[in-house]
Every structure is written in structure tokens, then in C-alpha cells.
Amino acid sequence: MAKAKHERSKQGPTDGERVALPETDEGTILFNVPFPKDLSQLKAMAPIVIKQPYQIDYIHSYGQDSPFFAGLANRKLLGTRCTKCGYTYATPKLHCMDCGSECDWFELPQVGAVHTFTVCYFGSEEFLKDTPFVLILVEWPGINTLFLSRLLGADSLKPSLDWVGMKVKAKFRRLSKFKPTDVYFVPA
Ligand SMILES: [Zn+2]
Known part of the structure; x- marks a missing residue:
């Protein structure tokens, strides 16, 4: 869609093409439709297209990862x-x-260091309201892999390479x- 728009703009839109009402998928709320007396005409009827919200509650198991989430709930x-x-x-x-x-479980130190970071200007619906936000990979001495998390308390509008190596401290949601x-x- 975006590509098609771009190509058209390259050719140069006419004045008439520049003027258009914004399009949404709201459509018409339909209460009634014409209905033929002769039922043999029904097969020629245009399909009725409706819009309706769709939601599911998805129940899934964290399985063997469950202790990690139990840890977070207990500030570990x-x-x-x-x-x-x-x-x-x-x-x-x-x-x-x-x-x-x-593998066996062990408790990580709650202070680590920023290994690298990125500032996100776009995100999934849940995080869109928080953009721009900072994601970091946290490192600990002697730990072989990194941990992806959010960094709060650093100005996402002024990202700085000074953040690399910065000591950061884990914080946990109370609920x-x-x-x-x-x-x-957060910065330690
Ligand atoms: Zn091994």
C-alpha cells in the first residue's frame, strides 16, 4: 500500500488526486438490506461484509520457565x-x-551493566504509548548471556554512547x- 502510494507520487499526482476525504474501515452500520421477491435472484446478491470485534482469552503454561516469573513476583x-x-x-x-x-536455577545480582541499547520509536500496541523508549541488554561479570529489558530514568530523546557500560539496577513491579x-x- 505504502509502496503503491510512493510510486504514484513519483509520477506526480494531478490536483484532483491530492484532494480526498480520509478513508477508514468504519463503513456503514447496516440495519436492513433490499430483498428480492424472487428467491432465485439471491445467488446474484453481493456478499454482506460486516465488521465485529474479536477477542480471545489465551491460557498458556510457562512450563519450566515458571520459576523465572515466580522470581520476578518476589523481586528476584x-x-x-x-x-x-x-x-x-x-x-x-x-x-x-x-x-x-x-540447568539449575540461581539468583542473578540486581546490579548489572548496559552491554548495548536501542531507542524504540515504534512498538507493538501495548508499548506504542511509551515510545520512544530504551531497550537494553544487561551484562554481568562471569555470566555468559545477556538479558533484554527496559531502561527507565535515562532520557530517550538524548541517547548517549555513555550509557554503554553504565551500572543499572533491577526494579520490579509491585503488582x-x-x-x-x-x-x-534504572541507572544504579
Ligand atoms: Zn552445558
């Missing part, structure tokens, strides 16, 4: 460590991605939603 950040090779995961895995062995967003980071 949990990682896992491979019982065989010792590889440590800041984003928990219950089986080692390297050797396939089982847990049992989502990864239950934890976020």
Missing part, C-alpha cells in the same frame, strides 16, 4: 547454570543450548503481571 532475578558445562544463562534456559544438559516486563532497570 533468576538465571540458570548448566549442571555439566557450567554455561550461565541470564535469560534462563532449562536445558543448555551448548551441551543439552539440564506482578507475570510478564517479562515485571522487571525493568
